[in-house]
Amino acid sequence: MNVFVTNPHGYCAGVVTAIKVAIKTKKENPDRRVIVLGMLVHNQEVIEMLASQGIETFQDPKKPLSELLEEVPSDALVIFTAHGHDKKLETQATKRGITFFDATCTKVTQNMNLITAALEAGRDVIYIGKPKHPETVAALSLGKKVVLFDRFIPFDYKIITDKHPLVTNQTTISFLELIKIHDEIRSRIPEAEIIDEICSATRLRQQAVLDIPEDVEVIFIVGSPVSANTEKLTEVARISHMKARVYQIKTAAEIDDRSLKNVNFVAVASGASTPLETTDEVIKHLKAL
Numbered sequence: 001m002n003v004f005v006t007n008p009h010g011y012c013a014g015v016v017t018a019i020k021v022a023i024k025t026k027k028e029n030p031d032r033r034v035i036v037l038g039m040l041v042h043n044q045e046v047i048e049m050l051a052s053q054g055i056e057t058f059q060d061p062k063k064p065l066s067e068l069l070e071e072v073p074s075d076a077l078v079i080f081t082a083h084g085h086d087k088k089l090e091t092q093a094t095k096r097g098i099t100f101f102d103a104t105c106t107k108v109t110q111n112m113n114l115i116t117a118a119l120e121a122g123r124d125v126i127y128i129g130k131p132k133h134p135e136t137v138a139a140l141s142l143g144k145k146v147v148l149f150d151r152f153i154p155f156d157y158k159i160i161t162d163k164h165p166l167v168t169n170q171t172t173i174s175f176l177e178l179i180k181i182h183d184e185i186r187s188r189i190p191e192a193e194i195i196d197e198i199c200s201a202t203r204l205r206q207q208a209v210l211d212i213p214e215d216v217e218v219i220f221i222v223g224s225p226v227s228a229n230t231e232k233l234t235e236v237a238r239i240s241h242m243k244a245r246v247y248q249i250k251t252a253a254e255i256d257d258r259s260l261k262n263v264n265f266v267a268v269a270s271g272a273s274t275p276l277e278t279t280d281e282v283i284k285h286l287k288a289l
């Protein structure tokens with residue numbers, strides 16, 4: 001099987017840093033419980049690797065993080081995830097005497113700082129993102145004047161009273177999608193300040209998917225279903241390579257060899273939180289067919 005592999009693949013810098021923060025905290029505090037509030041990064045294999053090193057994850061989709069934080073013993077060390085968090089959680093932790101560490105990616109922090117500065121200047125902020133994603137939750141928590149633009153719901157422009165609001169976005173959305181949304185906002189609010197905050201790790205991976213040879217027959221996107229940037233790679237692949245079959249898989253175990261019977265040319269891309277070894281196993285498996 002001829003296998004085309006996109007580059008870059010493997011962890012982005014933000015994921016590497018978050019994992020380092022968690023491991024260092026545990027190493028320096030071997031006798032204390034180290035608890036990540038939510039998924040440190042959106043990949044189950046990473047969460048399992050952390051668990052193998054004694055780093056716990058408190059995650060329950062039915063419970064808000066504030067409730068999970070109440071379940072943390074006060075002598076434990078808490079780590080906030082790479083996606084950012086509601087700053088009120090820090091106040092809550094401090095009140096309970098809990099020591100915490102922040103693994104927020106610098107690119108996310110930069111975006112939150114932009115929003116904070118706009119709010120301090122009394123401006124409205126339109127935030128383009130996925131509802132309930134931790135980064136969106138963090139952005140919306142900054143103030144009531146931050147309004148979510150969810151691409152699946154018509155945006156209510158009446159609630160924006162500012163003539164030149166700041167328009168920013170989740171760092172891991174699709175740039176193809178963002179171009180369309182920016183055009184729409186520009187047509188409705190011509191003086192809006194539009195800033196593209198897609199991070200370079202996400203952008204490079206999406207561009208690499210666009211650059212996959214046209215004659216590829218199947219594209220595998222390796223990553224977790226809860227990873228926003230992986231989900232966007234799948235979307236980009238489906239838009240850019242309409243003749244190819246596109247599968248999003250977590251590991252090589254999900255490849256159905258029978259479906260590749262007469263296939264000669266495939267491509268592999270992976271999300272920014274997918275371990276390199278996982279992608280390498282997929283590549284190895286496909287090459288052996």
Ligand code: SF4
Pocket residue numbers: 012013014015082105106107108171172199200201202229272
């Ligand atoms: S995908 Fe981008 S924003 Fe998210 S952790 Fe990686 S570098 Fe940071």
